[in-house]
Amino acid sequence: MTIANEGSSIMADDHTHNEPPSDTAMRVKALETLLTEKGLLDPAAIDALVETYETRIGPRNGARVVARAWTDPDYRQRLLEDGTKAIAELGFSGVQGEDMVVVENTGDVHNMVVCTLCSCYPWPTLGLPPIWFKSAPYRARAVIDPRGVLKEFGVELSEDVELRVWDSNAELRYLVLPQRPAGTEGMSEDELAELVSRDSMIGTALADAPAG
């Protein structure tokens, strides 16, 4: 059957005709109706999940984990030993956060995360991945030329810093524990969390320096 595509003309004299919807959106409606009618899906559960990801799950969660690790050495230890469990202590768990590995940046080692296959990503701590994380150039270049990628993100690593690239997959997902910036002694956990950007936990940025 033929489906009207976006941009095709509609009869001007028929006022009940709307713009033809996008083919993609109609495929989604079809799936939603099919699965709902078969009792496989609850539309309310779909809405609830979307709202959760739009409002409550995002990189601010990961920033809380990092700030806690910076201020509590015991927590940092637990986080590096069993990421999933330590992250769950702060209430962040669930889909794509089941098997978390936290890798720590130091003066000698910088870590950076990619998913070369598709876009495996730690949703409970970082939310859904940014477009560039899902793009072919990043997936390819993070492995071939990680220092060049970092440069594009404005990070110049000294030659003697070892760069480790971690490839996420369906079973394991990585979170980078960035280095605590200098000049942040005495800052509260909340203030520190403000310095932790999404990209610093993927490893394509450093934690921000404190203002002033």
Place this chain on the structure above:
Amino acid sequence: MSDADPARDLPRLPWESEDGPVFREPWEATAFAMAVRLSEAGKFTWTEWVEYLSAEVAAAKERGDPDLGDRYYEHWLAALERLVIDKGLGTEPELAALKHDWTEATVHTPHGQPIELKKRTPAD
């Protein structure tokens, strides 16, 4: 200048700020949530999901799609359709009939009225 540098001619990265919208269009959100909920309900494992999604991503690359990440949820949707059919949760004719009916309903419903499926095309 080194002609051997494999990264040199690769396209630059598309940028996106941390504050951007999670989903660009409502259908992306729905497609996302359907896959998560079906997996939670045990209709497929997350490992199966990743296999299907990465196959779609690889197929896009085969087709020469530059794949800058902005078409990610199109791959996501294609993977979900294939998985739904392969797992016997629905058939291709069922999906085609529903897509046809939704398109008709959307085109013919006057502005301001909720769009409902009134006419149904049989799936065979």
